[in-house]
Amino acid sequence: MLSWTDILGIVAGICTTVSVIPQIRKAWKTKKxxxxxxFMFGILMLGVFLWVIYGITQNDIPIITTNGASLALNSFMLYLMVRFRKKK
Amino acid sequence: MLSWTDILGIVAGICTTVSVIPQIRKAWKTKKxxxxxxFMFGILMLGVFLWVIYGITQNDIPIITTNGASLALNSFMLYLMVRFRKKK
Structure with missing residues (x-):
């Protein structure tokens, strides 16, 4: 059974996780x-990866699940950045 | 005394917190x-705010400090976005 603090952590994690979705959508539509x-996405992904490890050490389900999802979404955004990068 | 898991959490938090700095720098230099x-920064700030509350309920220092700093940095980025937004 989830406690209300678990739910708070999950809601917090959902917000920080899904926040990249509007950015992905914008990049996808404008191709710009x-x-x-x-660097933002590179450092962010390193951080999110470390959060997953931290969550595992704390056995903290909200941290593990939301940062795991973040890692997947940010990887996709990084892929779009490479794909749509203006040729120098 | 900090445990190694505290340090791991702090390093993870430092990465996710400072990740916005290159974005701030880029926006500041290009004014674009x-x-x-x-929406990314709006949802992110809501999430980071909720993480601070969650950290307080868990008495989790890495979560509180890093998300607190994130909130400040993201507020500044949001200010730059309003300031440099292209007039429609």
Whole structure:
């Protein structure tokens, strides 16, 4: 049974996880990523990966699941950034 | 005294927190945010705010401090987005 703090953590995690979806949608539609920083997504993915490991050590389900999903979504965004990057 | 898992959480948090800095730097230098999704930062800030509350309920220092810093940095990025938004 989930406690209300578990639910709070899951809602928090859903927000931070899905936040990249509007960015993916925008990049997908416009095929433009010029103003988006690739370093942002690189560092973010490293961080999210470490959060998953941290969550495992704490046996903290909200941290593991939401950061795992974040990792997948951010990988896709990074792929779009490589794909739509303006040729120099 | 910090345990190694505390340190892991702090490093994870530092990565996800500082990830927005290259984006802020890019927006600041180019004065362009056209390809960046404002919804991304809006939802992200709501999520980060909820993570702070969650961290308080769990008495989890890495979660509280890193998400608190994230909230400040993302607020600044959101300000830049409003400031540099292309007039319609």
């Amino acid at each position: 990523v010029d103003d988006v920083s690739p | 945010v056209d390809d960046v999704s404002p």
